[in-house]
Amino acid sequence: MSVGFRAVQWNRKKLVYDGILIVAVSLFIAGFARIHWQLHPPSNLPDAIDIWIRAFGTCAFLMLTVVLSIGPLARLNRRFLPLLYNRRHFGVLTFVVAMIHFGFLLAWYLVQNNLPNLVTELTTWGDYAKFIDFPFKALGIVALLVLFLMAATSHDFWLMFLTPRIWKALHMGLYVAYGLVVAHVSLGIMQGEYTLLIPAMLVGGFGSVAALHFIAGWRERGTDKGLAPSGEGWIALGSPDSIPDKGARIVAASGGERIAVFRDGGQIGALTNLCAHQNGPIGEGRIIDGLVTCPWHGYQYQLKNGCAPPPFTEKLATYRVRLRGGMIEVNPHPLAAGTEAGIELT
Numbered sequence: 300m301s302v303g304f305r306a307v308q309w310n311r312k313k314l315v316y317d318g319i320l321i322v323a324v325s326l327f328i329a330g331f332a333r334i335h336w337q338l339h340p341p342s343n344l345p346d347a348i349d350i351w352i353r354a355f356g357t358c359a360f361l362m363l364t365v366v367l368s369i370g371p372l373a374r375l376n377r378r379f380l381p382l383l384y385n386r387r388h389f390g391v392l393t394f395v396v397a398m399i400h401f402g403f404l405l406a407w408y409l410v411q412n413n414l415p416n417l418v419t420e421l422t423t424w425g426d427y428a429k430f431i432d433f434p435f436k437a438l439g440i441v442a443l444l445v446l447f448l449m450a451a452t453s454h455d456f457w458l459m460f461l462t463p464r465i466w467k468a469l470h471m472g473l474y475v476a477y478g479l480v481v482a483h484v485s486l487g488i489m490q491g492e493y494t495l496l497i498p499a500m501l502v503g504g505f506g507s508v509a510a511l512h513f514i515a516g517w518r519e520r521g522t523d524k525g526l527a528p529s530g531e532g533w534i535a536l537g538s539p540d541s542i543p544d545k546g547a548r549i550v551a552a553s554g555g556e557r558i559a560v561f562r563d564g565g566q567i568g569a570l571t572n573l574c575a576h577q578n579g580p581i582g583e584g585r586i587i588d589g590l591v592t593c594p595w596h597g598y599q600y601q602l603k604n605g606c607a608p609p610p611f612t613e614k615l616a617t618y619r620v621r622l623r624g625g626m627i628e629v630n631p632h633p634l635a636a637g638t639e640a641g642i643e644l645t
């Protein structure tokens with residue numbers, strides 16, 4: 300959060316998460332290399348290096364698949380939220396694993412004293428028009444550069460510097476990297492290696508990412524369609540009890556932004572659904588210690604005015620709410636961030 304805020308710092312949970320991540324990645328890579336080694340024992344050093352190229356490449360692809368699945372999974376089931384909590388470390392480690400994959404490829408050329416061949420492969424421009432023999436390594440290099448950009452700008456400094464909206468748009472580049480990697484493998488190893496495992500990995504990975512995004516989007520389509528405002532321009536939500544206590548209902552006016560309407564006992568307030576940190580879905584969070592708490596990284600806001608508790612300075616846009624004929628209504632026109640608009644039911 301703002302200067303001095305300690306919500307996103309090293310803590311035991313993060314250390315445990317990172318520990319599990321590093322152990323799982325190491326076990327996968329070691330297991331992959333061991334099985335490959337036993338099935339196809341290498342007869343020389345380049346062949347041995349090739350096993351590590353494959354182990355790290357496969358691991359990076361699977362990690363990218365998981366990183367892109369965490370968002371929709373967390374929307375579909377709250378039990379996946381802890382994965383979201385530290386997704387950035389997952390992303391940075393994916394870049395490191397992909398970088399090592401590339402490092403082993405350089406070693407493969409170096410031990411054979413033919414690094415210039417790589418340059419020739421990448422600069423034989425006529426090959427870029429071919430399907431067979433396409434310089435697939437170039438696609439890997441571009442994907443790696445995109446991952447580097449993501450990893451380098453993952454710190455909160457860049458988030459504040461670029462603003463959450465631009466930062467989020469930039470980080471959509473992860474989908475571009477994923478597409479490039481799918482092409483890198485389809486046009487590369489898949490053309491020479493006749494095993495069903497590689498197409499199964501690509502179709503399974505790409506298919507699950509696409510399916511999860513589709514299902515999560517489908518589930519939320521009702522919210523996005525928006526509720527029609529009444530003649531006076533207010534949206535009727537239902538009785539106060541239709542909003543879960545310490546939780547929220549998310550609504551949107553037709554074509555409008557999503558609004559999170561929270562209830563804390565008898566107090567009702569409406570905030571923009573976009574967190575000031577990374578545009579996380581505030582309405583999927585809870586009220587903890589009297590404060591609306593974002594499910595992604597725990598930024599907190601006061602329900603009545605959308606302001607982070609002092610001394611922090613983040614503010615969210617609020618919306619006017621009222622009780623009419625036993626129904627909670629919300630006005631879909633946003634108020635300036637930090638404007639007091641919450642109501643107390645008597």
Ligand code: HEM
Nearest residue numbers: 349353356357359360397401404436439440442443480488
């Ligand atoms: C985001 C970056 C990258 C990812 C996620 C990635 C992923 C992969 C994957 C999944 C494979 C197939 C491994 C297998 O199942 O056997 C592969 C193969 C390969 N990659 Fe990458 N790659 C990346 C970047 C690069 C770069 C930058 C290069 C080199 C310039 C490169 C060179 C290769 C080569 C040569 C192979 C084939 C290895 C063989 O024939 O045994 N990759 N990559």
Ligand code: FES
Nearest residue numbers: 574576577579593
């Ligand atoms: S706390 Fe990070 S997006 Fe809300």
